[in-house]
Amino acid sequence: MTSTLDHPTLVAPTSVSSTALRVTFQGVGRSFDGREVLRDVDLEVTPGEVVAILGPSGCGKSTLLRSVSGLDQPSAGRVLIDGTAVNGLDTRCAVAFQEPRLLPWQSVARNVSLGLPRGTDRASGSARVAELLELVELDAHRDLRPREISGGMAQRTSLARALARRPGVLLLDEPFGALDALTRLKMQDLLLDIHGAYPTTVLLVTHDVDEALQLADRIVVLGRPDDATAATVTQLLTVQGARPRIRNDEALGRMRSSLLASLGVDAHRH
Amino acid sequence: MSTDSSLDTREATPTSTSGSRIPGSALGRIGLGALVPLLVLALWQSATSLGWVTSAQLPSPASVYSAAVDLIERGELATHIGISTQRVLVGFAIGAVLGLGFGALVGLSRLADALLGPTIGAFRAVPSLAWVPLLILWMKIGEDSKITLIAIGAFFPVFTTVYLALRHVDKNLIEAGRAFGLKGIKLLTTIQLPAVVPAIFSGLRLALAQAWLFLVAAELIASSMGLGFLLTDSQNNGRIDRLILAIILLAVIGKATDALVGLAERWAVKRWA
Numbered sequence: 001m002t003s004t005l006d007h008p009t010l011v012a013p014t015s016v017s018s019t020a021l022r023v024t025f026q027g028v029g030r031s032f033d034g035r036e037v038l039r040d041v042d043l044e045v046t047p048g049e050v051v052a053i054l055g056p057s058g059c060g061k062s063t064l065l066r067s068v069s070g071l072d073q074p075s076a077g078r079v080l081i082d083g084t085a086v087n088g089l090d091t092r093c094a095v096a097f098q099e100p101r102l103l104p105w106q107s108v109a110r111n112v113s114l115g116l117p118r119g120t121d122r123a124s125g126s127a128r129v130a131e132l133l134e135l136v137e138l139d140a141h142r143d144l145r146p147r148e149i150s151g152g153m154a155q156r157t158s159l160a161r162a163l164a165r166r167p168g169v170l171l172l173d174e175p176f177g178a179l180d181a182l183t184r185l186k187m188q189d190l191l192l193d194i195h196g197a198y199p200t201t202v203l204l205v206t207h208d209v210d211e212a213l214q215l216a217d218r219i220v221v222l223g224r225p226d227d228a229t230a231a232t233v234t235q236l237l238t239v240q241g242a243r244p245r246i247r248n249d250e251a252l253g254r255m256r257s258s259l260l261a262s263l264g265v266d267a268h269r270h
Numbered sequence: 271m272s273t274d275s276s277l278d279t280r281e282a283t284p285t286s287t288s289g290s291r292i293p294g295s296a297l298g299r300i301g302l303g304a305l306v307p308l309l310v311l312a313l314w315q316s317a318t319s320l321g322w323v324t325s326a327q328l329p330s331p332a333s334v335y336s337a338a339v340d341l342i343e344r345g346e347l348a349t350h351i352g353i354s355t356q357r358v359l360v361g362f363a364i365g366a367v368l369g370l371g372f373g374a375l376v377g378l379s380r381l382a383d384a385l386l387g388p389t390i391g392a393f394r395a396v397p398s399l400a401w402v403p404l405l406i407l408w409m410k411i412g413e414d415s416k417i418t419l420i421a422i423g424a425f426f427p428v429f430t431t432v433y434l435a436l437r438h439v440d441k442n443l444i445e446a447g448r449a450f451g452l453k454g455i456k457l458l459t460t461i462q463l464p465a466v467v468p469a470i471f472s473g474l475r476l477a478l479a480q481a482w483l484f485l486v487a488a489e490l491i492a493s494s495m496g497l498g499f500l501l502t503d504s505q506n507n508g509r510i511d512r513l514i515l516a517i518i519l520l521a522v523i524g525k526a527t528d529a530l531v532g533l534a535e536r537w538a539v540k541r542w543a
Contacts, residue, residue, distance in 0.1 A: 069449055091451055101446035105464050105542040114460070115450050160451070 020047035021168030027077030030054035036230035050202040052212035055222035058229040080191040094167035102146040109142040115164030132160040152183040329511040337511040354496040361420025362481040369428025376438030416488040423484030424477040432475030435466035467542035471535035
């Protein structure tokens with residue numbers, strides 16, 4: 001019932017040992033060349049939770065996400081994963097970007113294996129890759145190159161690569177933003193399946209209100225308070241209801257309107 | 271899955287569209303490529319046999335052929351070809367390896383770029399033949415000076431293409447690699463080097479052409495063997511048949527070596543791009 005990707009059974013997470021980790025933002029701020037983009041972000045993400053980060057373009061959503069992975073360092077405050085501060089690239093995280101960012105000269109399977117933790121032995125690595133390819137339904141396409149597959153398949157490869165690390169925190173930076181509407185819905189369902197099979201902590205940056213409402217336990221809205229140049233958390237909403245949620249649910253509809261309004265969009269016209 | 275699967279087998283098919291314009295088979299391609307040389311040969315033959323030119327200006331194909339047979343029988347032609355090919359290959363190998371090394375260093379390290387970039391750029395600006403007197407003075411007229419000159423010629427195309435290609439490796443791919451814990455040598459061998467393999471091969475191809483160019487420059491000026499020597503020697507002795515033979519040999523051998531690197535390039539583009 002969950003998935004429109006018609007797989008009959010989910011792969012049993014046989015070799016999963018990944019434990020979901022807590023992520024804590026403490027007064028996180030970031031300036032670029034003296035221009036403050038983010039300030040005073042405080043947030044506690046509980047293990048296994050799915051948190052969507054919503055906000056208008058250029059408000060620092062991706063920057064916030066990059067501070068968790070260690071691809072970027074905050075200029076103020078700090079980010080803690082499981083109680084220890086992020087310092088440099090953090091191997092407890094895995095990232096999927098808006099673009100698949102696959103190596104064009106490697107097969108789908110080899111691209112997924114790039115995500116395996118260093119020092120994984122060959123046998124368990126290839127078993128892990130096979131398991132993930134089955135999960136994202138690419139086992140039949142494992143030997144194709146990225147240019148031979150569709151955008152949705154490439155993004156599934158990118159997700160599988162991120163999962164190969166057994167991350168304690170999965171960071172998704174608008175992973176479905178560049179996909180067509182139908183593929184996007186399928187990918188959202190797949191993400192829920194993945195979260196069911198590997199219940200890791202998920203931070204999802206998106207500009208799609210419906211995507212946030214469909215996937216997240218909580219929604220963080222980043223925005224600039226009046227007269228401020230830097231964005232910070234302006235709303236923190238808990239989304240009720242077990243997933244998968246009915247997409248045209250009435251309570252979700254009201255939330256959608258208020259979220260759109262807070263993003264400066266007139267909900268009645270959409 | 272249904273919408274995706276319609277896209278599954280989508281593949282780039284530019285080869286089939288361009289293939290419809292020229293005969294598809296390799297044999298057909300070779301035939302077409304040989305057409306113009308055969309026409310030139312026919313024109314040459316008629317020009318000499320119909321008396322459009324004197325044999326002092328242009329000897330007939332037959333006399334060039336017999337000049338070749340003569341040189342082969344004396345065992346000189348094999349020596350000339352052998353020594354020239356050896357010089358090109360050794361000089362090309364040295365220049366290409368150095369070009370790869372310095373190109374990678376300057377392309378990857380901001381420090382090395384700031385430190386070495388201007389100097390290498392200035393050396394590249396020196397016209398190739400300007401090195402000849404200095405090299406002869408330092409290394410005398412021997413193999414060393416010739417191979418050094420050829421290596422200089424092969425160095426710059428490789429250096430420039432590798433350096434520029436490494437500068438333009440997709441930043442997003444590198445960031446993805448870093449996000450998955452790759453760094454240093456591992457990042458280099460997993461992402462940066464594979465990304466520039468096609469560029470390396472086109473650099474090698476340019477370098478090989480340069481190597482032949484510099485070979486003739488080196489042999490014209492000072493040598494007692496080789497195709498460049500055959501050129502000057504024939505000029506001094508008025509042996510225009512041998513002179514034309516040397517030019518034809520340079521064309522054929524140069525094209526053959528280029529075709530070999532071209533094959534490797536095609537394989538590399540297919541494998542890495």
